[in-house]
Amino acid sequence: MAGFSVSRLKxxxxxxxxxxxxxxxxxxxxxxxxxxxxxxxxxxxxxRQRADVSExxxxxxxxxxxxxxxxLQLVRGLVAVIAAEPEMNQARxxxxxxxxxxxxxxxxxxxxxxxxxxxxxxxxxxxxxxIGLNYRDNEEQRDAALRAVESRHMVLAGPVxxxxxxxxxxxxxxxxxxxxxxxxxxxxxxxxxxDVESLYKDSGLLDPDSxxxxxxxxxxxLSTDRTVFYGRPGVFNEDPxxxxxxxxxxxxxxxxxxxxxxxxxxxxxxxxxxxxxxxxLLVILPISIAGLLYDQRRAYIRxxxxxxxxxxxxxxxxxxxxxxxxxxxxxxxxxxxxxxxDNRMKELYGVPEGVDPSRYDYWSAVxxxxxxxxxxxxxxxxxxxxxxxxxxxxxxxxxxxxxxxAIGAVHNDLxxxxxxxxxxxxxxxxxxxKTHLMAAKRNAxxxxxxxxxxxxxxxxxxxxxxxxxxxxxxxxxxxxxxxRAGRTITALLxxxxxxxxxxxxxxxxxxxxxxxxxxxSILKANTRSDDFVxxxxxxxxxxxxxxxxxxxxLSSLAIRIVEQMRQPVPYENHECRFGVSIGxxxxxxxxxxxxxxLLIDADIALYRAKSNGRNRFEFFSEALKAEIVRNKRVxxxxxxxxxxxxxxxYFQPQFDARTLEIVGVEALARWAHPxxxxxxxxxxxxxxxELNVAPLLDRTILEQTLWQSTRWKAAGISIPKMSVxxxxxxxxxxxxxxxxxxxxxxxxxxxxxxxxxxxLDEGNEVIAGNIERLETLGIDxxxxxxxxxxxxxxxxxxxxxxRLKxxxxxxxxxxxxxSQRRLVASIIEIGQALGIKVIAEGxxxxxxxxxxxxxGCDTLQGYAFAVPMPSDKLIEFVREERWRDxxxxxxxxxxxRLAR
Numbered sequence: 001m002a003g004f005s006v007s008r009l010k011x012x013x014x015x016x017x018x019x020x021x022x023x024x025x026x027x028x029x030x031x032x033x034x035x036x037x038x039x040x041x042x043x044x045x046x047x048r049q050r051a052d053v054s055e056x057x058x059x060x061x062x063x064x065x066x067x068x069x070x071x072l073q074l075v076r077g078l079v080a081v082i083a084a085e086p087e088m089n090q091a092r093x094x095x096x097x098x099x100x101x102x103x104x105x106x107x108x109x110x111x112x113x114x115x116x117x118x119x120x121x122x123x124x125x126x127x128x129x130x131i132g133l134n135y136r137d138n139e140e141q142r143d144a145a146l147r148a149v150e151s152r153h154m155v156l157a158g159p160v161x162x163x164x165x166x167x168x169x170x171x172x173x174x175x176x177x178x179x180x181x182x183x184x185x186x187x188x189x190x191x192x193x194x195d196v197e198s199l200y201k202d203s204g205l206l207d208p209d210s211x212x213x214x215x216x217x218x219x220x221x222l223s224t225d226r227t228v229f230y231g232r233p234g235v236f237n238e239d240p241x242x243x244x245x246x247x248x249x250x251x252x253x254x255x256x257x258x259x260x261x262x263x264x265x266x267x268x269x270x271x272x273x274x275x276x277x278x279x280x281l282l283v284i285l286p287i288s289i290a291g292l293l294y295d296q297r298r299a300y301i302r303x304x305x306x307x308x309x310x311x312x313x314x315x316x317x318x319x320x321x322x323x324x325x326x327x328x329x330x331x332x333x334x335x336x337x338x339x340x341x342d343n344r345m346k347e348l349y350g351v352p353e354g355v356d357p358s359r360y361d362y363w364s365a366v367x368x369x370x371x372x373x374x375x376x377x378x379x380x381x382x383x384x385x386x387x388x389x390x391x392x393x394x395x396x397x398x399x400x401x402x403x404x405x406a407i408g409a410v411h412n413d414l415x416x417x418x419x420x421x422x423x424x425x426x427x428x429x430x431x432x433x434k435t436h437l438m439a440a441k442r443n444a445x446x447x448x449x450x451x452x453x454x455x456x457x458x459x460x461x462x463x464x465x466x467x468x469x470x471x472x473x474x475x476x477x478x479x480x481x482x483x484r485a486g487r488t489i490t491a492l493l494x495x496x497x498x499x500x501x502x503x504x505x506x507x508x509x510x511x512x513x514x515x516x517x518x519x520x521s522i523l524k525a526n527t528r529s530d531d532f533v534x535x536x537x538x539x540x541x542x543x544x545x546x547x548x549x550x551x552x553x554l555s556s557l558a559i560r561i562v563e564q565m566r567q568p569v570p571y572e573n574h575e576c577r578f579g580v581s582i583g584x585x586x587x588x589x590x591x592x593x594x595x596x597x598l599l600i601d602a603d604i605a606l607y608r609a610k611s612n613g614r615n616r617f618e619f620f621s622e623a624l625k626a627e628i629v630r631n632k633r634v635x636x637x638x639x640x641x642x643x644x645x646x647x648x649x650y651f652q653p654q655f656d657a658r659t660l661e662i663v664g665v666e667a668l669a670r671w672a673h674p675x676x677x678x679x680x681x682x683x684x685x686x687x688x689x690e691l692n693v694a695p696l697l698d699r700t701i702l703e704q705t706l707w708q709s710t711r712w713k714a715a716g717i718s719i720p721k722m723s724v725x726x727x728x729x730x731x732x733x734x735x736x737x738x739x740x741x742x743x744x745x746x747x748x749x750x751x752x753x754x755x756x757x758x759x760l761d762e763g764n765e766v767i768a769g770n771i772e773r774l775e776t777l778g779i780d781x782x783x784x785x786x787x788x789x790x791x792x793x794x795x796x797x798x799x800x801x802x803r804l805k806x807x808x809x810x811x812x813x814x815x816x817x818x819s820q821r822r823l824v825a826s827i828i829e830i831g832q833a834l835g836i837k838v839i840a841e842g843x844x845x846x847x848x849x850x851x852x853x854x855x856g857c858d859t860l861q862g863y864a865f866a867v868p869m870p871s872d873k874l875i876e877f878v879r880e881e882r883w884r885d886x887x888x889x890x891x892x893x894x895x896x897r898l899a900r
Contacts (some may be wrong), residue, residue: 747778
């Protein structure tokens with residue numbers, strides 16, 4: 001039924017297509033005729049509308065022309081009288097003009113302007129403002145007035161705004177009189193004002209019953225002027241009926257449209273269209289019916305031919321499909337057991353020529369013995385249940401075995417007999433491919449298992465240290481510190497091997513690896529099964545305690561590890577010794593998500609253990625954390641202070657031990673902190689060294705010292721030498737000399753103070769080279785804090801410094817200790833023997849100064865004479881020579897000590 005419906009639908013659509021031609025022709029003719037008739041009807045309607053508007057507009061135009069011309073004609077008589085009586089006065093002018101205004105006219109007033117100045121007026125009442133008007137000075141009326149004079153003819157201007165109020169059209173008549181020599185002379189102008197409202201009203205423009213809307217253009221009677229002075233300007237843009245209003249001195253352009261606008265639809269439009277539609281239907285309907293009947297018959301004929309072609313094509317496609325797919329077709333009569341095979345079926349089963357496989361027994365006989373029982377059961381089940389038959393089995397044909405796939409379906413024919421019809425095809429290649437795919441699948445599954453094992457091993461390797469077998473930092477972060485292991489950390493021990501690098505560098509990496517394995521074994525031996533040991537860096541380990549513990553237990557564990565780690569470890573006839581520094585951090589009770597923070601705390605404690613001498617352990621505390629935070633704040637402030645130039649030099653004078661003359665100053669770094677005041681070096685120098693900004697700080701002090709020296713010279717103060725401290729970092733800088741080249745250093749005026757601890761017997765080539773080049777620049781070398789470091793006599797001979805400074809800790813006890821006094825005397829003698837000047841710092845009293853002078857010390861520096869001071873204070877100090885007045889000197893020192 002579905003196929004029939006689709007066919008009928010196709011027939012109906014094909015019926016419509018042929019009839020369209022005849023119907024279309026009739027419809028096109030009818031539409032063309034209808035449109036032409038509609039066009040003619042609209043054309044007649046439009047012409048009628050325009051004729052009506054033109055007729056009414058003509059009446060208005062005639063009234064306007066008549067009223068204006070009649071008004072102006074009345075004035076011409078007055079102009080003739082004035083030409084005859086040029087000396088006319090106001091009384092005479094009023095009598096003549098009054099006769100004009102008595103007539104029916106729209107004249108509002110008449111004025112006479114001898115020499116173009118209005119002096120005569122009628123009526124005077126209400127027009128006083130116009131008397132005295134000079135046309136030459138009035139911008140609004142000057143052009144029209146002069147145009148009338150130049151043209152010698154009356155000029156109608158307006159509408160204009162009148163001085164006496166309102167609007168009007170002004171007709172200006174030039175008046176000429178005859179001179180004694182017979183020539184004409186300009187007397188002036190006569191102006192007649194036509195009232196606008198009266199003119200419009202009397203001409204019918206204001207008639208409320210008028211059916212047209214009017215607009216007038218051409219101000220001052222200039223037809224070329226497009227200004228609309230009456231009506232709506234848009235009228236001129238709505239296809240109006242146009243006319244000219246002829247004036248004595250020009251014309252106006254008047255336009256009119258219907259008051260309701262042009263009507264596009266005639267009143268008889270729908271009746272006319274109904275007639276056209278009825279006539280069209282009477283033509284189209286018979287043609288359409290005849291065309292449909294004719295085309296329906298042709299459509300049925302075409303549909304029959306199409307179905308025959310489709311059937312033939314379908315048969316050809318089916319035959320081609322069966323031939324190319326090598327599918328055999330079979331049919332079994334279930335009532336008679338008669339079997340029908342096509343030729344392809346016979347090829348599949350290898351039926352010899354002359355053999356008739358028309359019985360069911362033939363099929364059963366060629367099935368492979370191993371598949372026969374199953375194949376027959378599946379066939380019998382399909383017949384008994386009426387379900388679809390679907391089976392695969394092997395057959396033995398022509399001595400070969402091939403796989404056959406069979407499908408079929410049971411049905412009843414028109415005679416009531418039962419059949420099962422189906423197809424067979426050879427699927428041997430499919431079965432072989434399936435067998436290969438199954439083998440490949442098993443092989444792939446085996447390889448996947450191997451890859452999974454390898455991935456698991458790689459994952460384990462990525463989470464464990466290959467050398468010690470301990471978990472690594474990634475495992476620690478992912479499994480423990482982030483809480484994935486399901487265990488709670490109670491404490492962390494961060495362990496770092498001491499002197500491990502020395503073993504690695506001297507005995508090689510193999511020895512280092514052996515030490516790491518040994519260290520890992522000690523750590524594992526000292527932890528419980530629940531604890532967690534990881535190697536998180538080159539020589540860094542972590543022990544995570546996951547069971548309840550206290551500080552005493554953690555101390556015992558740390559002590560055991562430190563003791564066992566310091567024991568010698570034999571390696572290839574060597575005894576390797578190393579130690580450990582341990583940082584311990586405990587978790588607070590009830591705290592959660594603290595893993596990473598606990599590792600940071602343990603790292604802080606480890607840093608403290610290393611800074612306190614190594615081979616020890618330290619516990620993390622809030623005080624330690626506060627100190628770290630403070631140091632971080634100070635470090636940030638130092639960096640900011642360098643940018644803001646908060647570091648400045650304080651100068652402590654140095655005196656000749658015999659004459660007490662100033663022989664130099666030492667520039668000491670001070671920090672003008674914005675909130676804490678002036679800070680001494682012990683509050684920031686160590687952190688500056690850690691930040692590696694000490695060289696920058698030294699350079700800042702040097703540059704400011706050199707700049708201050710120029711101030712001293714300008715002030716008339718002589719400072720022979722300036723000593724500036726230089727850090728080890730600067731001496732290790734190979735670019736030190738290039739950095740100094742741009743500074744204004746006078747040879748012999750600057751001395752660099754170097755800590756004694758820098759000069760070991762085994763000198764550094766970079767340091768030695770820098771010192772040698774400093775001497776070529778005229779910069780002297782001093783050894784600071786001599787007697788507290790490692791400098792030897794050989795170092796002094798090799799270095800040959802200009803001066804050496806005895807540390808204050810050696811100077812202070814010389815008053816009460818003979819042995820200390822002899823030690824200082826020995827240092828002075830060594831300096832004198834090597835030609836090195838000796839400075840004593842920390843000279844606190846006059847007794848110190850006297851003893852050192854007697855011992856042969858060259859220069860004195862200390863609170864006994866002067867305290868460190870800024871440059872401005874130094875200038876005052878030198879000028880007043882305060883060090884020579886013991887009372888003032890003592891007062892200054894005491895004030896400084898109290899300030900500290």
